[in-house]
Amino acid sequence: MYPRDQHPISRAAISDNALKVLYRLRDAGFRSCLVGGGVRDLLLGREPKDFDVATDAHPDDVRRLFRNCRLIGRRFRLAHVTFGREIIEVATFRAPIGAGEEDDGNVELSEDGRILRDNCYGTIEQDAWRRDFTVNALYYDIADYSVLDFTNGVKDLHEGVLRLIGNDPEQRLREDPVRMLRAVRFAAKLGLRLASEVDEALHRHADLLTTAAPARLFDEVLKLFHSGAAVTCLDELERFGLFAMMFPETADCFGHPDTGAGVRAFLVEALNNTDNRIREGLGVHPAFLYAALLWAPVQRAAQARLDAGEEPAAAWQQAASAVLERQVQRVSIPRRFGLVVREIWELQQRLPRSQGARAARLLTHPRFRAGYDFLCLRARAGQADPELCEWWTRFQDSGEARQHEAARPGAGAEESPARSRPRRRRRRKARPAS
Template identity: 65%
Template sequence: MSNEIQPVQSETGDHAPRVYARAEHVISRAHISDNALKVLYRLKDAGFRACLVGGGVRDLLLGREPKDFDVATDAHPEQVRRLFRNCRLIGRRFRLAHVFYGQEIIEVATFRAPHDNFADDGDTANGGQALVEDGRIIRDNVYGTIEQDAWRRDFSVNALYYDIENFSVVDYTGGMDDLKQGVLRLIGDPEVRYREDPVRMLRAVRFATKLGFRLDKATQEALLRLGPLLQDVPPARLFDEVIKLFHAGYGLQTFEALRHYGLFGQIFPLTEDALAHEEDGFPITFVANALNNTDERIQSGKGVNPAFLYAVLLWEPVRHVVGQLMDDGEAELPALQHAGGVILSRQARHILIPKRFALPMREIWELQPRFEQRRGARALRLLGHPRFRAAYDFYCLRAASGEALSEGCEWWTRLQAVDEAEQRRMVDVADKKTRTRRRRRSRRSVSGNA
């Protein structure tokens, strides 16, 4: 869906913001992290302007609990570091200050200026640097005013500032109206903004899904046209973006929206091709069930592992290569090992999966045949494998999604619930059944030869 709201054009330099006094908005300091308040007040007391900005302000205005609190200021990163002993500067493309309070990190960013505010050599009068290649931002450290900072942010609902000086909300881009109407709108020309950073297309889908907002007309139309720009994003950067998309508690809705806008196939082309050739609802049911289970775990406060998500998303491409290799005479386990390497290598052209996640993914895949071997000590040893639980969950998801594995899933589920004596009895029964089937096959073979 879309609406007819037109993009607000920047009038940087002479555009007065709409300032909402404390009585005109719902944000209370009682709902802001104590550590974020410490950062805001110390910056203010040192003579700098200090504001909460971004998702934290947006969520507070919507009555949601923010995941984190980001601060924007006219202090430069080095000045922030001098104010806070517990501060570390990070980032090359986008220089930031992180102020550490135990497990909580308050991110502090200096107000940025438009990217055309720099000289040919990349130096600016205020000490920042920017570099743009082919319309994409490569480095972005051009410091400016709060107004300039607002106009260069991505979406209007993320460009609202809570000013600790007088507890007002400052709005340059019409973000408050968009919040009230449930609209997600890119600031400026959507095509230019997507070309500056194609990851904004993924962010548009993620925020619209998370907030239950609709994309405005211009934001949506450009999104439908410019998906191939994602192929220019460094594969290492996209790994974390995918985690944000699918590990936020609404992964299934996000998956459906990405496919609707033609973006999923840009980052997972092998999986998209497999989804186009599904049989009896599989593999799309498998991916949907896995994402739904992940959403339920996140919403109930349980942990999730990126390796499991990526193993699910790439399983069908792996299965396809395994089938080809086995048709050529390769045994199942070597075929799985070979296929895993092939698919990970191909996927790395689009998303680079770190080794610490790629290795568990391959273990999950390579353990799948062992769930069909329910005999003796081998089955009991599988229970003690460090990757058993993830592989078992994966196996049962396959069963629930259309593969003929229901009997095996039920057997392994029961095996985990009984005591050791019953476990031994179960594997002994499975062993006897296997030997009986082998004798019957042998007799048929002998009879046929006769």
């Protein structure tokens, strides 16, 4: 335990809503602690993205204390206490499997050792040993403002090491294969090095990731590539063979001897762009990320159809459908995002072919900006004509009248911009005199 005078955490750095939850649980006679990434980030002098609470109160107890609470989850029963747009997640202390208060019917394992359901409750010490990494098993106790450390997490944090809790990394990864992705993300985001046993376990067991639920992987991919260290995450995912487990067709395109380097250069350009937007406090859209991740497979599939003689529009539509249908078997993509991904890809075919009034109308397309940004990324990566991107940049900045009169590159050609030909006015026949 680290008393208040031996750690830098101040309540002023904790969300007011998180403090409300902590204090109300304490005042109701329950033990309540800030836990996990929020404590870790505060010890590092970082601003936490969110705050999680651990308690000995059961989920139904939490719901009785907070009218703005709802219970979620089957695998782990959690309470979400909502304050406007901020959600404070409250979890009950968990016990090792087989040692909890209410094991009967509350624990379910798959044949390969994955935890499918786990709602057996225990003490705070037991809860710490159930967590994934030592640096995430730190507790800030609101009762006396101390930091509790049962797994030497503070020591690992000071030494810059990311270590799985326990003596059997393989068992921890089998319990939850998504921990491999969390290891990559935390190491990249926090600048930590993986403990040697963790590094070796990830190399040996990358194939376990294929057993994870596609819906969970969708969220984890967003956390990885929206972490602010997206390119580092990509490098590490490839090093361990994890990227190929999630995006097999894209990984296969990376390996092409002639085009692989260009394919990867485009994705790196897109991820650098994402990191820059996050640093500047700008929004990032999940659909844009997935459009970039799957762009190479769509191009390859569309080209195969074009070579077989299919009409271009149909070839691209069928290629997009086929790639997305195969991808969701590994990483789920919600329909609302999949539709936007398709629109971004479709605009890559329309942007080089629009001119005059048609180009002006294209500016009103709800996904124009995303499609234009995607085109410019392709241009920077050498996959599209830079002049085409420059033309659209100028076209957007011109006035409405000039937009209608502006020339489009080559009337459908993707190369050199040329002035559009003015329309000839038809002469009206003279009307006979009455």
